[in-house]
Amino acid sequence: MTAKTFSLIIFFCQIILLGCQTDSLDTTDNSQISGQTETVVEKTEQTNNPQQQQNELDSNHQLWKQHALTDYSFTVRQSCFCLLPVSEANVTVVDGEITQISDKKTGEILSDNYWVTNIDQWFEFTQSILTDGNLNEANYHPEFGFPQTIRYGYYEGVEDAGITISITDFEVSSKQKPQQQLDENLAKWQHQALSDYNYTIQTKCFCILKWSEVVVTVRSNVIVDAYDKSTGIQLDDDDKLQLHTLDKLFELTQKAIDSEILDEVIYNADYGFPELLRYGYNQQATDAGISYRVSDFE
Incomplete structure (x- = not known):
């Protein structure tokens, strides 16, 4: 997957997130929006420790690099307050590149420009969310270090915002x-x-x-x-x-x-x-x- 495709993925997720937030905020007047925004920023600063999140991301990224894995498979699931054509997909990676993505429910083979990335790009994605101040929570695999669950864009008082991405069924290929x-x-x-x-x-x-x-x-x-x-x-x-x-x-x-x-x-x-x-x-x-x-x- 090229850097351009990955950038489009991030852009696509941000559009979904922005759309969800906008739909919710449209139900209130401007004064409520202003007051709510101030509350959100304050809540984010109080409940999330960016330095701690960065330290956890860095240490787990280093753990992932130590394993030097290039051949593996996993299942990825995305949940949000929006319509997705596919919410859960099986992914196969060979020599660091995605070779197959399939709908877990139907088994249908999906195109390689879908919203799925390999594990290395998930780290880049997590870093971009953290840098933007939108990361709510990230849980990492205890052995391999990759992000098992990423939650971002969840704001206090906004009910239909936020996206959760989870990775399960991770398996190193017999070749590696x-x-x-x-x-x-x-x-x-x-x-x-x-x-x-x-x-x-x-x-x-x-x-x-x-x-x-x-x-x-x-x-x-x-x-x-x-x-x-x-x-x-x-x-x-x-x-x-x-x-x-x-x-x-x-x-x-x-x-x-x-x-x-x-x-x-x-x-x-x-x-x-x-x-x-x-x-x-x-x-x-x-x-x-x-x-x-x-x-x-x-």
Whole structure:
């Protein structure tokens, strides 16, 4: 959806809101309108804290960006004191662009210039409402940070004004789930800022290895010691070069995702590093694939 289309969406919503407010105010005389306007402004300033709203918007927008989601689906509903051809729609987003919008009730496919936007543009829309001083309330998704409910244009004493937009049934596509999990666990691992640690790593592949399970010592992110767990024999420097630090396992996981050969990855619940990494087994070759299993981390 282009920036021009998005601007038209905002303009369309503002026209609806203005029309609703105008219809209501036409039932009173000018003195009532003037007095009511003053009351509305005062009420808005007393009940809404723009700085708090801005802080909440910024922190949740940052949370959304951290997930770096581009492929997802959701249902969006708009409620207002006006006639809408469709009030609830199912939306599919691929590579950050809306690929399909359908009427939730009838299943009819809708054109891409409808009033629906992707999640990134919802943030822009929320910001524009907040900047204009019309945001009444915004509730955000606790995990992903996107606006679940936006309420704006509701004024004291005006019964038929205001619009509510809600997002439900949000789901990350299966295509992006491995990347999302990697990003979240890599962030968890980096937050620990660990450079000195010990662990045991078991390697399995269709190849000849001098060892299968090795106890590893890492200092300043470099492997300084390693020995075969079953025999106690120290690995020489050349053999150590074939081992992987936990940071390197993240890199291997990313390469497996990018190459679409990831079979399985399980992350440590406390620290985020890959405890089990398997890739390449689903290739046509019967002797392909490699796996790493990490244990005894300390």
